[in-house]
Amino acid sequence: MAQEERFWRLLRWYPQEWRDRNGAALVGTMLDDAERQGRAGPSATERLSTAGYGLGTRLDERLALRAALAALVAAVAGGAVMIWAIYPLATAGAAWVLPVLTVALAPGLIVLGVAALARQRGLLSEPRAVVAVMLTLLALVVAAIAQVSWGMGFDAADRGVTVTGLAAGWVWLFGTAWALGAAAIAVLVDSLLYRSRLHRAASATLAILAGLLLAPAIGASLISPYAAGIGAAGLALLTLVPTLASRRVSHPSTQVRRAAADISTRTRSLARLLAATTAIVSAGAVVYALTGAHWSGTADATAVMGQGITIALLSALPLLAAIGVLVVARGRAAHTWGPLLFVVLALAAVAVAFRNAPAWDGMVAGFAVGSAFGGAAIAWWLATRLPGSAGTRTAIAVLIGLGYTAFLGILIAPMLAFALPLVAAAFAIWAPRRPQPDPESRDGRARPPVRGALRSTS
Amino acid sequence: MAQPAFWILTALTGGRRHGYEIMRETAVASEERVRLKATTLYAALDRLERDRLIRPDGDEIVSGRARRYYLITNDGSARLAAEVDLLEQSTRAARASMSTSRAASASPRMAVV
Numbered sequence: 001m002a003q004e005e006r007f008w009r010l011l012r013w014y015p016q017e018w019r020d021r022n023g024a025a026l027v028g029t030m031l032d033d034a035e036r037q038g039r040a041g042p043s044a045t046e047r048l049s050t051a052g053y054g055l056g057t058r059l060d061e062r063l064a065l066r067a068a069l070a071a072l073v074a075a076v077a078g079g080a081v082m083i084w085a086i087y088p089l090a091t092a093g094a095a096w097v098l099p100v101l102t103v104a105l106a107p108g109l110i111v112l113g114v115a116a117l118a119r120q121r122g123l124l125s126e127p128r129a130v131v132a133v134m135l136t137l138l139a140l141v142v143a144a145i146a147q148v149s150w151g152m153g154f155d156a157a158d159r160g161v162t163v164t165g166l167a168a169g170w171v172w173l174f175g176t177a178w179a180l181g182a183a184a185i186a187v188l189v190d191s192l193l194y195r196s197r198l199h200r201a202a203s204a205t206l207a208i209l210a211g212l213l214l215a216p217a218i219g220a221s222l223i224s225p226y227a228a229g230i231g232a233a234g235l236a237l238l239t240l241v242p243t244l245a246s247r248r249v250s251h252p253s254t255q256v257r258r259a260a261a262d263i264s265t266r267t268r269s270l271a272r273l274l275a276a277t278t279a280i281v282s283a284g285a286v287v288y289a290l291t292g293a294h295w296s297g298t299a300d301a302t303a304v305m306g307q308g309i310t311i312a313l314l315s316a317l318p319l320l321a322a323i324g325v326l327v328v329a330r331g332r333a334a335h336t337w338g339p340l341l342f343v344v345l346a347l348a349a350v351a352v353a354f355r356n357a358p359a360w361d362g363m364v365a366g367f368a369v370g371s372a373f374g375g376a377a378i379a380w381w382l383a384t385r386l387p388g389s390a391g392t393r394t395a396i397a398v399l400i401g402l403g404y405t406a407f408l409g410i411l412i413a414p415m416l417a418f419a420l421p422l423v424a425a426a427f428a429i430w431a432p433r434r435p436q437p438d439p440e441s442r443d444g445r446a447r448p449p450v451r452g453a454l455r456s457t458s
Numbered sequence: 459m460a461q462p463a464f465w466i467l468t469a470l471t472g473g474r475r476h477g478y479e480i481m482r483e484t485a486v487a488s489e490e491r492v493r494l495k496a497t498t499l500y501a502a503l504d505r506l507e508r509d510r511l512i513r514p515d516g517d518e519i520v521s522g523r524a525r526r527y528y529l530i531t532n533d534g535s536a537r538l539a540a541e542v543d544l545l546e547q548s549t550r551a552a553r554a555s556m557s558t559s560r561a562a563s564a565s566p567r568m569a570v571v
Contacts, residue, residue, distance in 0.1 A: 024524035
């Protein structure tokens, strides 16, 4: 019994639920094997293997969801720090907070979640998932320290002081992060290539090359805190993917959704007219923004640009109405006009902000309010449309909306203003079209070949 | 198909087996070239069961030790047959290529002046 106890103790690496289901059978097999080899307890290889498989089994979809939610929280905090607290923190000697949040914590949680999903879906073996996560976490911690070191070195150079201590170790830190990151990526790529039947040497070479090239690229992308926000949102949505297929049948929204063909011609015409209105007005606004200073009598090009962007953003209102009309016509009466109203309020806030252009201090309040309304619109829209349980999809939607708010996501609106004429024109032309019936499925019979086709083949 | 999955399905084509039997049969059939560890075996069994290529067929206590038996499913048999076809095709191609290269190296070489 003492011998059996030693094997049971080893199984603590596995989650309780797995042990309850498979523990007795695994211990029985281990005891049989130990008996055949004349051992009284687990071998060193068995200990290592159990640790790898046990820890790897803990990387499941539940952990992926928790990691995604935690990564979103870290990213929201990172966004808030970047926009509102970066200078006070730097003054207080706490400039390290941002890299810790957006280079180490959020990306580390994202990697943990991605590895858990890949492991659960059979793309990564348990021990490889554990090794990849450990290497990546180490790489990210070193990368965050490297970023702090770079900042310290930069400040020292600015003051004309000799670079010493942590600031002097930047090259070594960068090299170590690169090596660890490359090793982690190599493990992941090698696992993915395992199914390709490539020769071992070829797949190992490709994996190492991928690691060496991708590690610095990914590391460089983490300099921008937006990468952590986008990655966290992507992982959160990815965790909902497996439930998509299972909920396609039962989701209430799909039951009431009508086919595009059921939308009346009058509704289509109205949506097309509204979108065309946006296309025409926003095109005029863009032309005014870019050239108005030459012919409008207002010499200040910046003021003209601000006015043009404001008009373009307000001209998006008919397009939003067109989207609402079509979505409602497809059976989405609830939770459509509410989020769209928030988008209107967000655009209005940006329009108000542009009255103080180009002074950032005068505009920032408008952008903050606009981002809050935009975040609320995103949260509302996603919470009522994502698959998954109500609690999960609401939590993910709210955190993505908060992320948008924290990163001042509405700052993209002025750039979108210039794309608006094309987007609205494309919507007017394509979106409300009646879909062509499938000739193969009509009445369950295939359409007979046309006479010309018969003649040409005879 | 991964090696553990291939050998597990191969062992189960012989009928109902428990974990340790699968390990031993794999070692014997592969002439000790493939030795599954118990942890690898149960991770692969978990995956194969999830993919419905095998199914559990009851737990028994034999000499005080728990043994879980498994059976291969129709999907599992089809998957193994497809894998074997692919391996045979690959082996034929490799043999043909090797015999061609052997014949080429054995034939007398003509010097071009």
